[in-house]
Amino acid sequence: MQTQTPFDTAPPDVLAPGDTLQEGFAPAGRSQDTLVEDGHAQSSHGLDDLAQVERTSAWLRLTVEHALYGWLLLVAAGLRFFTLAAQPLNNLEAANVWPAWLAAAGREAPALPAAASPLFFAVDTLLFWIAGGSDVLARSTPALAGVATILPLWWLRPWLGREVALVAALLIAIDPWLTTFSRLADGAAFSVFFALLTLSGLAMLLHLPTTASSLSRWRAVTAVAAGLLLVSGPLAWSFVVVLALFLVQFDPGLHQVREKGLGSRRDLLTFAATAILGATAWLAQPAGLGMVSTSLSVWLRSLSGGDEAVYPLSWWLLRLVVDQPMLVVFGLLGFARLWLVAVDEETLAADPLLRRRVVWRSFLTAWLLWGLLLGFLPGRNPLSLPMIGLPLLLAAADLIAIIFRRLPTGVVWRESWLLLGLVSVLLISASFWGLALVSQRQFDLVIARGMVLFLLLAALTVVLYALWADWRQAWLLVGSYGSMIFLLVALSSNWQLNHRFQFNEPDGFFAGYTDPDVRQLVENVRLLSAQRTGDAGEMPILVQMARPQGAGQVAQPDPVLGWYLRDMRNLSWVLAPGGEAQPGQQAPLVITLGEGSSDTTLAGYMGSRYRLRTYWLPSQLLPSGETPPETVSGPVARLGQAWERWLRNLMRWLLFRKLPAPPPADQVVLWVRGGE
Template sequence: MEADFRAMTADSRLSVADAGANLQAPTSLSIDVEWLAYIGLALLALFLRATMLDSAPISDAEARQALHAWHTVEDDAPGAFAVSSSPLTYLAQLTAFSLAGANEFNARLASALAGLALAMSPLLFRDNLGRTRTFVWAVLLSLLTTPLAASRTADGASFVLLFTILAVWMIRRYWYSLRLRDAYWATAFVTAMLLLSGPGGVPLLVVLLLAGWLAVWRTALSAPQRLELPGDDILQMAVTRTREFPFGKVLLLPAALVAAAATFLMLNPAGLSTVGQLIESAISGVFQGRSAGGARLGLAVLLLQEPLLIVFALGGAWLLWKHGDVTYVDRFAAAWAALGAVALLLYPGAGPADSLWVVVPLTLLASYGITQLLVNRRVVVLWSASDGDEDESQGESGLLYSTQYWWAKWAISAAALLCLFILSVQFMQVARLLAAAPIGSSLGDLLALLSDPSQLRLAQGLGLLLASGVIAAIVFLLVANFWGLGTCLQGTGIGYTVFLLLSGLGGAWQASVAAAHYPDGLWRESAVAEDAYLLRDTLFELADRHASGFPALEFTIVADNTGVISDNGLMTWLVRDFPNARFVRAASAADGQPIIIAADDPALTAAISGNYVGQRFLLRRRFVLNNLDRWDLPAWWSQGQLNANRFEEEAVVLWLRQDVYDGVAPD
């Protein structure tokens, strides 16, 4: 029975691997080219994850993670002691800050490297999936919006998914080998995912356990038809494998691994607090959402930023079923994606990066469909062909087939990509014009507005968009009538794949770099403004002026109840190099101090008496997804743009006592 079950997966692997046989030549040169392609892809993925990693100030959530490591390195750092909820992120930041100092790049570097490792993790399944499909999966994980944007933030989501993939790979190895060494490694990877990476590992483990058993159950149902085996045998085998797992021998490994990793080999015993904070954050996520407006951010990121991926994944799943190439790994990925989407809906604590719970299995399913697009198939020739063509044959239906027109799908893909660019440009132009519509306008109001001569550009844009779509559909039908529907669908699919990757790159760059100072309601409900760096630079200028260039400047920061300034968030990170910075809870406690930082609030300003000169710094812009107007949606979705009047601004004021402003050293 065991041999039959192994044969089931082996046969399915061969069928999937052979799907791209036309692309795979069994020569040493092809192997060299394959690994050169992986090296190039890895360098590109690293470049995209590390370039301008410090271009945006660290967010409040990232600051709380980084401040734990910084307070461990610098005992006299200002602010309250914060505890990180990701032990591995804390460990990496502690190492980086000790060696190279505390800055945004070092705070995010570990997450970027984890994202790079996640992008290359499909190589672990190369023997099962085949060379072409494995590479396609790696390309998707390297270039899509969600994996790329998540790896550029200092939270544990990339670590969670990396160790999830490693755990799935090692559990699969143990299934076939039954070696104790594989059981140890599987336990270590599951422990790292659950207790060392981030709060998202706890609900994700529940999803994976349910997906694993659901995939076993579905395999058992299909066994009588596909394998001529009783389904009960497969269920019994799964139960037997579970019971045979050496739980007693690996029982102490999780505790030892957590103690060693969280405490940095017992050099920092206080690091164990990060494990407790991880568990507390995971439990609180059941009752407390990440969004101020109650939106499910992870699900919103999935639906709004990866719609093409969902389409490709559904297509890949359908092709797997149609071709009979479904393996247990594919069933597991489908169950994982479905249950992960339900978890994103039901678990309020899921953040935008936690959409990786679904994106990763979707990329695996989509990779099969994209691989099928690359296979060179015989082209249907719907015109009279000469009798001298050696590679043409007459089919039963009277149609001629030829392999000499392999280039047709690539020409169609280029045309499809051009059409997509034209349609996207037209759509973005209309989206920008729609954003100027009055807030709360109904569809009837908009139609009435189109008759206004001042809205001529909007009417023309809508007309051009509609005309472009109709022309694209007509061209598709004509090409399909000439080259055959199969070839036309292949070429169009390749064009959509390239468009998917390019839009993924653009979306990630928009979220992480280009618009990092503006909130989008998904990745950033609260975006740190450019003035935050200006405030920090101003403090260093004052230190040059009054403290001989050393960050020994003494100043007072008023922590307010509205959350603009807290003693364990963004402001603490901005003043991290000033050990003499002091936080107070009331403005009256700062009255008379030479240098004061307080929120831009009339009540706080009135509480500060004396002669002061102040400069206002915009600290944050806020935007909640629930406040998105219907006519803002197209521009926001396609370009990440919102009118500035949609934002709520939070500012602080740097107050200098008049004598300090005049150049007298602070007393």
């Protein structure tokens, strides 16, 4: 006996273009009986005219929708590809890219870092083999995957609704975190894209009406997406938990999976073949299969942290406040709305679409709790941020879509423009007072009171308007106005995080970042080689490796130096001073790490220093555990003392990314033998 679930129906206004009208579905206002009789459509001349009008209207509506999605794809592409190579590859990126380039060039290096993303390794190896290596090429495929992340929202329209899917696509296009991962030479962007594509495929297969041909097509798409997700990197394993939560929530007992024959031998073969071919670059790199276990090990290690737990909880909270204020405010309000809407059992039993929405909120909540768990675990890192960002984004999209859907008929704009203008003036005035406060080295109570006064006046203006008009209008106005303000803030955060890079104004997203000085180092090396040998990549050069820090560990070459010195054909790696070998074995060029430059074997060499890598996190601006004793009494005096010690520095970084002092940096020294 076939089991009927509450999710086997969909509203007729969300059928995608080209979908065939299924049994039990008909356009609003027209019954199925008037359209289908014994398998053949029966209609009068009047119904033909009405159908023609409806088809024309639907075509116009879908044309506008197509244009909006196309515009969002262009926006996403611009944010992800603009100045893609402005910032040098960091240590994580270089550890992913350098082994792929060596494999493509047929060269070797000692103790290479293990690649944790088989798919990214395979794709980059192929690209480097075809077009050579560059920062732009290394980051181009994740950027493409980041742009394509918008596409699953198109297929999720029957599930989310047209407006919600469109708003979610907009938020994904400008999201600071997703843009950062799309501009990162890593498999994280692949994981996000294939996870959302797999999720949309499961939604289409399990609970939305499909024809026989579309069912077969979506089975193949879902199997391929799931296979590529599995080999995309460590972040994929976090998404595996999310997909499991989706199945548990929407198909408990896997009744639909069994009834529709999902997970058949053909599906499993498609899944396995895709994973194997994706991990091995179409069997050209068999070592990619071993990288799958490496990605799982990296993910498991990130849960506990171990010796690599460098991101404190304060960093995770600061990233939410600094980068995602829109998701924090509208996402949490969206979750509150989803759970505060009361639904009685009788209505729930009579409306299967409402029941699907109730289960959807449970799934989003479980996803959010999973993201919170990853954030509170000691191994938290930037790759865990999408686990909390995406459910907040979907909840925020739901709330914003509702606000703008009700806005045209729920607000009397004649008086509302006056309210919005007055609130804007008050908020701008408060921002001026706030900037003046931050510019003061000592806490100025008068300026602080002025800023608070303007903020209170703005809130009081909204309350008085709500009492004079009605709370519903005030709620819609504040929601729409706030969403536009936070949208601009999200764009600003995106720009700060991805398109503005200065050594003295770090964003602190990653604990370490590569200084642009490394490019000057490489240019000088190539210039010296060209001057002395006639070939920019010919001169022999020795590069030191850092001494192993623990027992049983081996010295590894620095992946950043390895990547940027990749064109030096006569490059050799040696141990740092104190190891078994010493640098300066009559090589014309030597690069040493840090203070190892004082070794006596470098006599007769001339050196110059370059910054290689900087380590800094915004949590370093917060007060440490050992708080100095209070030297003043009273709340205002204590606030002034905190302002001078750390609060002003934190506010200056939040607003301008200014630091009280340049962050410390690891340095390397380029030594050139004299008398050449």
